[in-house]
Amino acid sequence: MNHKGCPDEYPISLIINGFEIAVFQLTKYDLEDWTYGYLFSEGFIQEASDIESILINEEMGSIHVSLSSHFDEEQVFSKKKHYTAGCGRGVTFFSMTDVKNFDRVASDKSYQLSYLLKKRSEFAQNSDLYLETGGMHGACIIDEEGMLAIREDIGRHNAVDKIIGYAIRKRLQPERLILLTTGRVSYEMLSKAAKFGFPVIGSRTAATKQAVQLAKFLNIEVIGYLRGKMATVYTSAGRVINDVTAELPLERSIEGGNS
Structure with missing residues (x-):
């Protein structure tokens, strides 16, 4: 019988400009990519240059992010959180109504x-x-x-x-x-x-x-x-x-x- 190794997951806190957003269950690979992707997907940044620095501390289970623009923590925390389904549960600040306001995708490629x-x-x-x-x-x-x-x-x-x-x-x-x-x-x-x-x-x-x-x-x-x-x-x-x-x-x- 072949035995595979167990997949890893760790609680990691995401902290933006000193404010903790949430604790996520993550696998400790490509955490910098995850940080850019999550912050973009949730509307905290619009492009890579909006992030001044990222400090990842795997031992402490934290990711500290410094944004180049002002971070309005009251606006963020006033929004309703939506907890995502499935393994490695996450949190999103976008409702389905919010998503309907995204730009329609245009592409002629088949x-x-x-x-x-x-x-x-x-x-x-x-x-x-x-x-x-x-x-x-x-x-x-x-x-x-x-x-x-x-x-x-x-x-x-x-x-x-x-x-x-x-x-x-x-x-x-x-x-x-x-x-x-x-x-x-x-x-x-x-x-x-x-x-x-x-x-x-x-x-x-x-x-x-x-x-x-x-x-x-x-x-x-x-x-x-x-x-x-x-x-x-x-x-x-x-x-x-x-x-x-x-x-x-x-x-x-x-x-x-x-x-």
Whole structure:
């Protein structure tokens, strides 16, 4: 019998300009990327240069961030917190109503389904922490040249924040990027993708009804169950071309309930 190592998670406090935002359960890899990604996804920063410094103390379980602009802690703490579902539970300050006010995504790029399935397989084969432990989530960006950048964490939303942070630090433009995730696409996952501007988000598992409704409103293509020669396209933005089989149902309605 093969035994995999246990995945790691640690409580880490995020402190901005001396004020603690929350304590998060995180895997201690790529914490700088997570910090950039979470702060961007939650609207604390608009670009990488908004952060003056980051001090990560793994031993003390803290991340201290200094922002270049004034941080209004009263405004932040007056907003209602929404605790995210799933492992590595996090917190978001954006409600579904807030997300509907994000800019609609504009992109004329389309992709063959066979290409997306191939890249999903490459993503799985190169997810080192998952292969080591069997208990990690991952998020992956695919650029125009087909190159993959992968980040992993105990929490699916943390992994997405990490890859968004990577993209921000590298100053990548979202219009022709693909976001893949191993986790369920829920509304807070969709909001992170929408905030950065990804036109396509794919997952090996399902999307929730709320996420699909937001995706349609914001013109984001959402693809679920990317496995083998299988896929479910929940939206109709026209960015996925079915070149696998004419019989494969690429779109289905989930108006009757969650997937």
